[in-house]
Amino acid sequence: xxxxxxxxxxxxxxxxxxxxxxxxxxxxxxxxxxxxxxxxxxxxxxxxxxxxxxxxxxxxxxxxxxxxxxxxxxxxxxxxxxxxxxxxxxxxxxxxxxxxxxxxxxxxxxxxxxxxxxxxxxxxxxxxxxxxxxxxxxxxxxxxxxxxxxxxxxxxxxxxxxxxxxxxxxxxxxxxxxxxxxxxxxxxxxxxxxxxxxxxxxxxxxxxxxxxxxxxxxxxxxxxxxxxxx
Numbered sequence: 001x002x003x004x005x006x007x008x009x010x011x012x013x014x015x016x017x018x019x020x021x022x023x024x025x026x027x028x029x030x031x032x033x034x035x036x037x038x039x040x041x042x043x044x045x046x047x048x049x050x051x052x053x054x055x056x057x058x059x060x061x062x063x064x065x066x067x068x069x070x071x072x073x074x075x076x077x078x079x080x081x082x083x084x085x086x087x088x089x090x091x092x093x094x095x096x097x098x099x100x101x102x103x104x105x106x107x108x109x110x111x112x113x114x115x116x117x118x119x120x121x122x123x124x125x126x127x128x129x130x131x132x133x134x135x136x137x138x139x140x141x142x143x144x145x146x147x148x149x150x151x152x153x154x155x156x157x158x159x160x161x162x163x164x165x166x167x168x169x170x171x172x173x174x175x176x177x178x179x180x181x182x183x184x185x186x187x188x189x190x191x192x193x194x195x196x197x198x199x200x201x202x203x204x205x206x207x208x209x210x211x212x213x214x215x216x217x218x219x220x221x222x223x224x225x226x227x228x229x230x
Contacts, residue, residue, distance in 0.1 A: 017029060017033035017034070017036050017037050017049065018037050020033065021033075021034075021037065031052075031056055031061065031062055032049060032052045032053045032056055033049070033052075035052035035055065035056065035062075035087070036048040036049040036051070036052040038086050038087060038090050039051055039052055039083050039086065039087070040083075040086075042078050043077075043078045045078070046077075046078050050078075051076075051078045051079070054076075054078075055073075055076065055087075058076075062091070063124060065087065065091070066091045066124065067124045067126070070084045070085065070088060073087060073088070094120075095120045095121060098116070098117075098120055107138060107139040107140055108133065108135060108139050108140075108141060108175065109139050111211055111213055111220070111222035111224060111225050114133065114175050114177065114211060114213055115213055115215065115220045115222075117133070117141070118131065118133075118144070118177055118215070119215055119220070122177065122178070122179040122215040123179065123215050123216070123217060123218065124217075125179050125181060126181055127149055127150060127181060128149065128150060128151055128178055128179055128180070128181060129146055129148075129149050129178060129179055130146070130147045130148050130149075130157070130176070130177075130178040131144060131145065131146050131147065131176075131177045131178065132144070132145050132147055132162055132165070132174050132175070132176055132177070133174060133175040133177065134165065134166055134169045134171035134173075134174055135171060135172065135173045135174065135175065135210070136171070136172055136173075137172040137173070139173070139210075142169050142170075142171050143165075143169055143171075145165060147161065147162070151190075157194050157197060157198065159197060159198045159200075159201030159202060160201070162174060162198060162201075162202065162207075163201065163202060163205045163207060166202070166205070166207045167205065167207075171207065172207070172208060173207065173208040173209070173210050174202065174207060174208070174209055174210065175209075175210050175211050175212075175213065176195065176198060176209065176211070176212040176213070177212070177213045177214075177215060178191075178212075178214060178215070179214070179215040179216075180214055180215070180216055182216075183216050183217030183218075184216055185214040185215060185216030185219055185220050185221035186214075186221055187214055187221055187223070191212070191214060192228070194212075195209075195212045195223055195228075195229070195230075196230055198212075199229065199230045200230065203230075209229065210224060211223055211224035211225075211229065212224075212229070
C-alpha cells in the first residue's frame with residue numbers, strides 16, 4: 001500500500017510548518033503553511049501542505065476559500081467533513097477577531113469604522129443581506145442583527161422591527177448596512193427609498209440613524225459621507 005511521496009513528518013524539522021510556527025511565530029508562515037497546520041493531515045496521495053496549496057490555488061486564496069460552503073469543501077479530494085469544519089471554524093475566528101478589534105478598541109465614529117467592522121462578513125456574499133448595528137450614545141456596539149436576506153425593497157423592510165429591537169436594547173442610534181453582490185456599492189433608487197423610510201420612522205422613536213453603508217467588493221458607499229441622510 002502506497003504512502004505520501006513526501007510526508008511532512010519526513011521533512012527536516014526546520015521546514016515543517018508546525019515546528020516553524022513554534023520556533024519563529026505564526027506571522028512568518030505563508031497562508032499555505034498556516035492552512036496546512038489547520039488541516040493537520042492529508043491522505044495517502046497528498047500531504048496536508050499539498051492539500052492546502054491546492055485549495056488556495058483553486059479558490060484564489062483565503063478570501064475565495066471563505067466563500068465556499070461546507071458541502072463544496074467536503075467534495076474536494078483529501079478533505080471530508082472534519083477538515084471542512086476545521087477550515088470554516090478558523091476563518092470564522094478570523095472574522096470575529098476583526099470585529100472584536102473594531103468594537104472594543106475603537107468606537108464606531110466614522111463610516112470607515114462601521115465598514116471595517118462588518119466588511120469581512122458582507123463583501124463576498126452571493127446574495128444581499130441587510131444588517132443593523134445598534135449603538136450606545138457613545139457609538140459603542142451593543143448588538144448586530146440581520147434583518148433579512150434577498151434583494152432590498154421598500155416593501156420588505158420593517159422599521160418597526162428595528163425600533164422594537166433598539167428600544168429593547170436601549171440603543172440610542174443605529175447604522176444600517178447591506179451588501180451589493182455585484183461589487184458596485186453605488187445606491188439604487190430602492191436603497192434611497194429604504195433609507196428614507198427607516199430614518200423617518202426612527203426619528204419618531206428618538207432613535208438616530210447615523211448612516212446607511214453599502215458594502216461592495218473592496219469598497220463602500222456611505223449615505224452620511226455623501227450628505228444624503230435625512
